[in-house]
Amino acid sequence: MxxxxxxxxxxxxxxxxxxxxxxxxxxxxxxxxxxxxxxxxxxxxxxxxxxxxFRGKREIIGAVALDGAAEMAAALRAATAAEDGPHARVTALARTYLDFAARNPAVYDAMFELDGGLAFAHEDTPQPLKDGFAALLETLDQVAGDGVHPGLFTEVFWAALHGLATLTRAGRLPPEDTGTRVALLVDRLAVA
Amino acid sequence: MxxxxxxxxxxxxxxxxxxxxxxxxxxxxxxxxxxxxxxxxxxxxxxxxxxxxFRGKREIIGAVALDGAAEMAAALRAATAAEDGPHARVTALARTYLDFAARNPAVYDAMFELDGGLAFAHEDTPQPLKDGFAALLETLDQVAGDGVHPGLFTEVFWAALHGLATLTRAGRLPPEDTGTRVALLVDRLAVA
DNA sequence: CCGAAATCCTAGCACTGCTAGACAAGCGAG
DNA sequence: CTCGCTTGTCTAGCAGTGCTAGGATTTCGG
Incomplete structure (x- = not known):
């Protein structure tokens, strides 16, 4: 054997x-x-x-995406754990997210831009993806505000980050002001 | 002749x-x-x-993108003009944006997802693209808030819409709650 | 009406993802 | 130790991609 x-x-x-x-x-x-x-x-x-x-190229992309998702989730957790207070944690979360996307553009593409044949928002979603969303939710849960469903709030915040990440990388947004944009986004969306 | x-x-x-x-x-x-x-x-x-x-397929995609940008700008202007008050206008803007993306996925892809070889955020950006951004800015300018640069605010708001549009269409976000997400986004980001 | 110029198409290149079928290496049985 | 067989791997090839060279045909100006 x-x-x-x-x-x-x-x-x-x-x-x-x-x-x-x-x-x-x-x-x-x-x-x-x-x-x-x-x-x-x-x-x-x-x-x-x-x-x-692998069944084909798609599945290879999907495998890279899963690796990336696990890595990103770990990075987000590490970054938020090092901060005190909800506001600082959310800021760190956003910065880390955008930083990851900027430093690993190909992996980020595999996760969200390309078709890796991965299921989302279903029960058959692969674990690393669920966990990535969970990492976002853990921190954002604290600043969703009263009467707002944390999951939905996380979705909106995540979408905003995703938009910033993709538009910046595609040259649609000048990269210099990323910090200012993050500050604005966090200040407005996150309620103390 | x-x-x-x-x-x-x-x-x-x-x-x-x-x-x-x-x-x-x-x-x-x-x-x-x-x-x-x-x-x-x-x-x-x-x-x-x-x-x-055309020089190649890219330029064809770019041409479709320019057409789409002009169309979208017109749709945004029409939708906001029909509303009274900043808040209602911003809501209509967001809804129209997401609606356009959902109804014309291929055009939206040509504009933002695919490489159409178009310049962005420079002086040599094609006019329809500039105008599309201008259409956003006209409405969002009114709700940016004191001391916040309207252009930067528009970028952030736009990024959020773009994120919602792409993640929803890719099946990353359940489409049912789009209305709720828009409401949350507008309520938080737009300052009365 | 005829030579010249613009216009268009056939044929082909190098590349893509993917697969069938030949081939060799390593296994367990006798 | 040797034989057959499974398992693993590679060579060669298919259909399709974006793009282009060169020849044929049409159309124009004199």
């Missing part, structure tokens, strides 16, 4: 390599450069190997 | 046909289905004709 276990381990290892390589390549040269051929060459296997791990 | 004029007219007419057909096809079957071959077949010309009007 040990032989099979080793094989399974190696297979899982290779799968992680595929995802990590795809992410790296996307971050370096953009998702357009992530072709099955280039990806296969980088992991030093032939293309069909990719399809023995 | 009349002959040349007629030719120019026909050329312009054909260009409009290309853009309209691209938009129609994208709205019917998604942008993935808008290939140069299919598009060429629909306008009953060969592919190279497309390239005598």
């Amino acid at each position: 040990s032989v099979q276990e080793r094989k399974q381990r190696e297979r899982a290892e290779r799968e992680r390599l595929i995802v990590a390589t795809a992410r790296e390549l996307a971050e370096q040269q953009g998702w357009d450069a992530v072709t099955t051929r280039r990806l296969a060459e980088r992991i030093e296997y032939s293309q069909p190997v990719l399809y023995s791990h | 009349s002959v040349q004029e007629r030719k120019q007219r026909e050329r312009a007419e054909r260009e409009r046909l290309i853009v309209a057909t691209a938009r129609e096809l994208a709205e019917q079957q998604g942008w993935d289905a808008v290939t140069t071959r299919r598009l060429a077949e629909r306008i009953e010309y060969s592919q190279p004709v497309l390239y005598s009007h």
Whole structure:
């Protein structure tokens, strides 16, 4: 049995390599450069190997997205835990969110811009995505205000952050004023 | 000279046909289905004709985006003009924006999601885009609040709308609560 | 009416995601 | 240890993509 276990381990290892390589390549040269051929060459296997791990390119993007979601959730929790008071925590949350999106554009694209074939807002939503939303909710819950459903408030706040992230990265918003925009957003949306 | 004029007219007419057909096809079957071959077949010309009007597919997407921006700006102005009072106008603005995005997903994608090769936030930004932003600013200017730069406020509000639009359409947010989200957003962001 | 110029199309390139079928390596059974 | 078989991998290829070179056809000006 040990032989099979080793094989399974190696297979899982290779799968992680595929995802990590795809992410790296996307971050370096953009998702357009992530072709099955280039990806296969980088992991030093032939293309069909990719399809023995994933149904197709979409699923690879989806895997990168899940990794990213877990990472982002951890970053958000770490950033908010270091702050005192709801207002400071929300500010830190927003800054960290936008910072993550700016520093990992390819991963952010995999999560929200590209089609990774992931389910959302259903019971069959993958755990890391649920957890990412939960990380937002934990902090935003405290500033939703009376009579406002925390989940709905989180959705609105998240949408605002998402809009800022995407529009800034696409060159639609000048990046210099990000700090001011965050301050305005937090001051208005979050009730003490 | 009349002959040349007629030719120019026909050329312009054909260009409009290309853009309209691209938009129609994208709205019917998604942008993935808008290939140069299919598009060429629909306008009953060969592919190279497309390239005598546009540098490439990107520019076609850009042309659809510009059309859409003009349309959206008109819709926003019409909707806000019919309302009395700043709060009602902002609400109408937000509703109209999200409604436009929901009803014309392909056009909205061309404007913001896809790369149409358009410049933004510079002096060489095409006029319809500037005008779209101006349409937002006209209404939001009234509710920015004291000491808040109207342009910056508009950017934040716009980002929030954009986030709601994209996340809803991608299935990330349940569509039922759109009205509630808009109400929350307007109530908090807009200062009476 | 005829040469020149503008217009358009056929054919093809390099690339994409994805897959069938050949091939080799490693396994368990005798 | 050897034989058959499963398992894993690769080569080669398909249909489709955006885009373009070069030839054919139409249309214009003299």
